[in-house]
Amino acid sequence: MIYDTTNLNPPKILSQIEKETTTLGFKMASEPQTGSLLRMLASSKPTGKFLELGTGTGLSACWILEGMDQESTLVTVENDETVLAVARHHLEADKRISIQLSDGEDFIDGLKDQTFDFIFADTWPGKFYHLDEALALLAPGGFYIIDDLLPQPAWARDHAPKVPKLIETLEKQTDLFLTKFHWATGIMVATKRSK
Ligand SMILES: C[S@@+](CC[C@H](N)C(=O)[O-])C[C@H]1O[C@@H](n2cnc3c(N)ncnc32)[C@H](O)[C@@H]1O
Numbered sequence: 001m002i003y004d005t006t007n008l009n010p011p012k013i014l015s016q017i018e019k020e021t022t023t024l025g026f027k028m029a030s031e032p033q034t035g036s037l038l039r040m041l042a043s044s045k046p047t048g049k050f051l052e053l054g055t056g057t058g059l060s061a062c063w064i065l066e067g068m069d070q071e072s073t074l075v076t077v078e079n080d081e082t083v084l085a086v087a088r089h090h091l092e093a094d095k096r097i098s099i100q101l102s103d104g105e106d107f108i109d110g111l112k113d114q115t116f117d118f119i120f121a122d123t124w125p126g127k128f129y130h131l132d133e134a135l136a137l138l139a140p141g142g143f144y145i146i147d148d149l150l151p152q153p154a155w156a157r158d159h160a161p162k163v164p165k166l167i168e169t170l171e172k173q174t175d176l177f178l179t180k181f182h183w184a185t186g187i188m189v190a191t192k193r194s195k
Pocket of ligand 1: 028029030053054055056057058059060061077078079080083102103104105122123124125
């Protein structure tokens with residue numbers, strides 16, 4: 001048998017961030033299966049430029065950082081200073097990460113003309129809106145990753161119909177190859193096709 005939630009070998013710092021996340025009552029935290037996928041994909045992009053939209057308390061960022069090599073860089077953005085403080089406390093000492101307090105939409109606009117090898121779009125802007133602008137930041141061969149595509153307890157009532165629309169929109173993008181995983185919280189991984 002294959003057991004997909006055991007022996008994930010998480011980053012050492014993860015359990016402390018998880019504890020503080022629970023204490024804060026933050027309900028939108030990434031879970032370890034997603035983290036393990038992010039770390040693995042991150043390790044395929046040496047000297048990569050990484051972007052995360054929606055830092056939360058830094059759970060996914062800590063998996064991504066562990067997958068990245070020392071020459072790679074990660075920019076991550078979040079609009080809630082309370083949760084961001086946990087990420088800052090645990091991750092800011094790592095010189096590869098830049099943690100930004102900002103609205104994601106404004107932040108995406110400020111990145112115009114840059115490209116990234118890996119985008120984990122884990123908030124509304126860059127996923128449910130401002131999607132084209134986020135996809136424009138993806139380098140050829142780069143990964144665009146989203147999760148929470150299966151029903152989640154923390155979803156607001158009006159959220160459910162937005163998910164199939166997002167999936168349909170992504171499926172229509174002719175410059176992406178994508179795979180949907182009915183696994184973990186429901187994940188899609190897309191790559192930008194080279195021209
Ligand atoms: C799904 S959670 C991120 C979880 C995080 N990646 C993790 O590993 O636990 C989404 C985050 O997006 C933040 N957020 C919501 N709207 C935002 C916006 N307009 N700009 C930036 N961040 C936003 C929320 O505060 C929340 O922390």
